[in-house]
Amino acid sequence: xxxxNTNFEISVNIVNNLKKTPTDNELLDIxxxxxxxxxxxxxxEQPSMFNFKNTAKWKAWESVKGMDKNIxxxxxxxxxxxxxxxxxx
Numbered sequence: 023x024x025x026x027n028t029n030f031e032i033s034v035n036i037v038n039n040l041k042k043t044p045t046d047n048e049l050l051d052i053x054x055x056x057x058x059x060x061x062x063x064x065x066x067e068q069p070s071m072f073n074f075k076n077t078a079k080w081k082a083w084e085s086v087k088g089m090d091k092n093i094x095x096x097x098x099x100x101x102x103x104x105x106x107x108x109x110x111x
Contacts (some may be wrong), residue, residue, distance in 0.1 A: 026092060026095055026096065026099075027095070029095075029099050030059060030095045030098060030099060033098055033099045033102035033103070034056070034098075034102075036102050036103075036105075036106050037052055037102050037105060040105060040106070040109040040110065041109055041110040042109040042110070043109075044105055044108075044109060046078075048101075048105060050078060050079065050082040051082070051101055052098065052101055052102065052105070053079055053082055053083065054082040054083045054085060054086050054094075055086065055094045055095070055097045055098035055101060056098055057083045058083065058086045058087075058089050058091065058094035059091050059092075059094035059095035059097075059098050060091075062091055063087050063088065064080065064083040064084050064087060066080065068080050068081075068084075
């Protein structure tokens with residue numbers, strides 16, 4: 023496993039163990055970078071507009087469509103460090 027993947031996995035652990043829950047916008051940002059870094063472009067159908075939570079998540083992931091997976095992983099790592107500083111672990 024290379025350094026980027028190792029740091030990504032460590033960052034996932036950090037985010038999953040934060041003492042406080044980040045804001046909704048922070049959660050959407052961390053979600054979109056996780057999904058793009060792990061799976062690449064969003065190729066799922068857009069949920070019903072009445073399913074507000076899943077629609078917000080879908081739109082967040084869709085917003086980074088075309089972003090290189092390695093860049094998304096690095097963005098996730100950077101954001102996880104910011105969240106760690108803000109919310110602790």
